[in-house]
Amino acid sequence: MTLVMESTPPFDWVNTPYPGFPATDIPGSFLKSQQMCEAMRGLKNRAVAVDVEDADLFLGTQSGESWLAYDYNGDEAYDMGTFPQDDSRKGSRDSIREEIKATIEKNVLHGEINDMLSGIQTRQMDAVMEQISDAQIGKILTDARGYRVRVEQYVLRPDSQTVQLINVCLRTAPNLQGLHILDWTTKFNNSLDSLASTRIRDLPWNNYLDSYENFIDSPDKFADDTSIDVWPEEMSIELKHNSHFLKEMTVFTDRVEATQDIDSKVLYYDLPFTNSPSGSEDIKNKLGSVIMQGGRGDGYSPTGFYYNLDNDHKIYLYPYVIGDSTSGEQTEYYSLAFNTLGDILRTNMGGTSNDIGTNNLEIELIAKEQLEDTWWTSDPIIDIIYVPFLRMDWKEEGTLEE
Numbered sequence: 001m002t003l004v005m006e007s008t009p010p011f012d013w014v015n016t017p018y019p020g021f022p023a024t025d026i027p028g029s030f031l032k033s034q035q036m037c038e039a040m041r042g043l044k045n046r047a048v049a050v051d052v053e054d055a056d057l058f059l060g061t062q063s064g065e066s067w068l069a070y071d072y073n074g075d076e077a078y079d080m081g082t083f084p085q086d087d088s089r090k091g092s093r094d095s096i097r098e099e100i101k102a103t104i105e106k107n108v109l110h111g112e113i114n115d116m117l118s119g120i121q122t123r124q125m126d127a128v129m130e131q132i133s134d135a136q137i138g139k140i141l142t143d144a145r146g147y148r149v150r151v152e153q154y155v156l157r158p159d160s161q162t163v164q165l166i167n168v169c170l171r172t173a174p175n176l177q178g179l180h181i182l183d184w185t186t187k188f189n190n191s192l193d194s195l196a197s198t199r200i201r202d203l204p205w206n207n208y209l210d211s212y213e214n215f216i217d218s219p220d221k222f223a224d225d226t227s228i229d230v231w232p233e234e235m236s237i238e239l240k241h242n243s244h245f246l247k248e249m250t251v252f253t254d255r256v257e258a259t260q261d262i263d264s265k266v267l268y269y270d271l272p273f274t275n276s277p278s279g280s281e282d283i284k285n286k287l288g289s290v291i292m293q294g295g296r297g298d299g300y301s302p303t304g305f306y307y308n309l310d311n312d313h314k315i316y317l318y319p320y321v322i323g324d325s326t327s328g329e330q331t332e333y334y335s336l337a338f339n340t341l342g343d344i345l346r347t348n349m350g351g352t353s354n355d356i357g358t359n360n361l362e363i364e365l366i367a368k369e370q371l372e373d374t375w376w377t378s379d380p381i382i383d384i385i386y387v388p389f390l391r392m393d394w395k396e397e398g399t400l401e402e
Contacts, residue, residue: 095170095179133154133155133156134155134156134157134163134197134200134201134394134395135154135155135197135201135392135393135394135395136152136153136154136155136392136393137151137152137153137387137391137392137393138150138151138152138153139151139324139325139360139387140325141322141323141324141325141326141360141385142322142323142325142326142327142328143320143322143328143329143362143383143385144301144320144322144328144329144362144364145173146328147171147172147173147176148172148326149169149170149171149385150169150170151167151168151169151170151360151385151387152167152168153165153166153167153168153386153387153392154166155197155200155389155392155394157192157200160191160192160193161187161188161189161190161191161192162185162186162187162188162192163185163186163188163192163200164183164184164185164186165182165183165184165185165345165389166181166182166183167181167182167183167184167384167385167386167387168180168181169181169383169384169385171383175379175380176241176380176383178241178242179241180239180240180241180382180383180384181238181239181240181241181384182237182238182239182384182386183236183237183238183240184235184236184237184238184345185235185236186208186232186234186235187232187233187234187235188230188231188232188233189230189231189232189233189254190229190230192230196395197394197395197396198394198395198396199222201389201390201394202222202223203228203230204217204218204219204228205345205346205349205389206346206349206350206351206352206353207219208232208235209235209342209343209345209346209349210342210346210352211235211250211252211262211265211342212265212283212285212286212287212291212340212342213262213285213287214261214262214284214285215259215260215261215262216252216259216260216262217258217259218231218232218252218255218258218259218260219258220255220258231252231254231255231260232252232260233251233252234249234250234251234252235249235250235252236248236249236250237341237342237345239363239365239382239384240382241381241382241383243270244270244271244272244381244382245268245269245270245382246267246268246269246271246315246365246382247267247268247269248265248266248267248268248283248341249264249265249266249267249268250262250264250265251263251264251265262284262285264282264284265282265283265284265285266280266281266282266283266284267280267281267282267283267290267307268280269281269315271315271367271378271381272367272378272381273313273367273369274369274371274376275312275313275369275371276313279309281307281309283307287339287340289308290307290308290309291305291306291307291308291339291340292305292306292307292308293305293337293339294306295316295317295318296318296319298334299334300329300331300334301318301319301320301321301329301331301333301334302319302320302321302333302334302335302336302337302338302354303319303336303337303338304316304317304318304319304337304338305317305338305339305340305343306368311370312369312370313367313368313369313370314367314368314369315365315366315367315368316365316366316367316368317338317341317344317363317364317365318363318364318365318366319336319338319344319361319362319363319364320361320362320363320364321333321336321356321359321360321361321362322359322360322361322362322385323359323360324358324359324360329362330356330359333354333356333359336354336356337354338354338361344361344363344386345386345389347361347386347388347389348388348389348390348391349388349389349390356388358391360385360386360387360388360391361385361386361388362383362384362385362386363382363383363384363385363386364380364382364383365380365381365382365383366378366379366380366381367381
């Protein structure tokens with residue numbers, strides 16, 4: 001719910017310079033109180049909007065018929081359109097909800113999920129996602145450049161054989177405005193309907209994602225010796241922003257003696273290269289030839305990797321370890337190396353995966369192209385903050401259908 005106040009000067013505790021109120025100057029008890037609403041009345045040509053769900057505070061100033069709003073520390077501005085009647089400001093969760101709803105509706109869904117989604121309003125999405133997701137998490141984080149990013153991440157089962165992690169990052173920073181999306185989808189050979197959420201969590205994802213040679217280990221038992229009666233048939237990992245995307249698609253053979261061969265692994269992309277902006281590349285067993293270690297590793301950030309497409313086109317993925325809330329980049333993880341897209345998603349899964357503790361992983365995609373004798377380097381095209389799979393809030397009981 002968003003409360004809008006307008007028109008007497010506020011209490012003394014709001015005595016900081018315009019345009020924003022530092023969070024430390026706002027008593028938490030006031031954020032959801034009628035007293036705060038009364039305190040904010042009387043600011044001529046200004047308004048305050050409080051997002052009660054997320055405890056966000058915005059101070060707006062009128063410019064003609066439109067309003068500009070600043071978040072509580074004044075470092076980002078949003079065009080709020082006709083305010084307060086219009087609640088579609090950039091920075092609102094509405095655009096995230098709409099994207100998630102659209103993504104879900106692209107799939108063949110369980111009947112009961114179709115019923116839930118049919119005709120719902122955007123503001124009802126939270127309650128629906130609570131019911132249909134196996135795990136979810138939402139955070140407002142500060143990225144490696146100091147920009148605030150809203151991150152929402154869900155684990156869903158769009159059909160009985162599929163598990164889908166959807167990560168949506170809403171950015172307002174220059175050149176990165178809009179939704180940046182990570183879609184990791186795995187289709188299994190049989191129905192997953194009998195598995196509780198915690199069983200979905202405990203599948204050997206670490207093995208499934210380590211798929212950059214000719215085969216994967218595909219255990220047929222959980223850690224408690226219970227049989228795993230399913231195995232992955234296909235897995236896609238896609239990063240996208242606006243019309244640009246990068247996608248890995250892996251097809252597995254059937255499991256035989258706890259092993260699965262890689263049938264195919266292909267990279268698809270559409271990026272702002274001058275020459276050959278879109279295409280595909282066979283990346284099966286191509287570590288060290290097409291998929292190369294390198295990038296950043298500057299003594300502050302972990303080492304990343306890049307796709308060497310044809311010596312004239314390279315796609316770099318740079319990792320940063322990001323703390324919760326406003327703590328930003330955590331530089332003590334500079335010695336880590338993320339060599340594949342699978343390595344990124346395997347974070348904190350144990351074994352040979354990287355462990356970043358109670359932090360998050362930012363992945364920045366940059367394209368490089370050789371034009372005549374000069375290398376052109378893009379600004380960041382896609383910039384995702386991924387909350388490690390096992391750090392999400394998982395349902396402790398029941399299955400999806402319950």
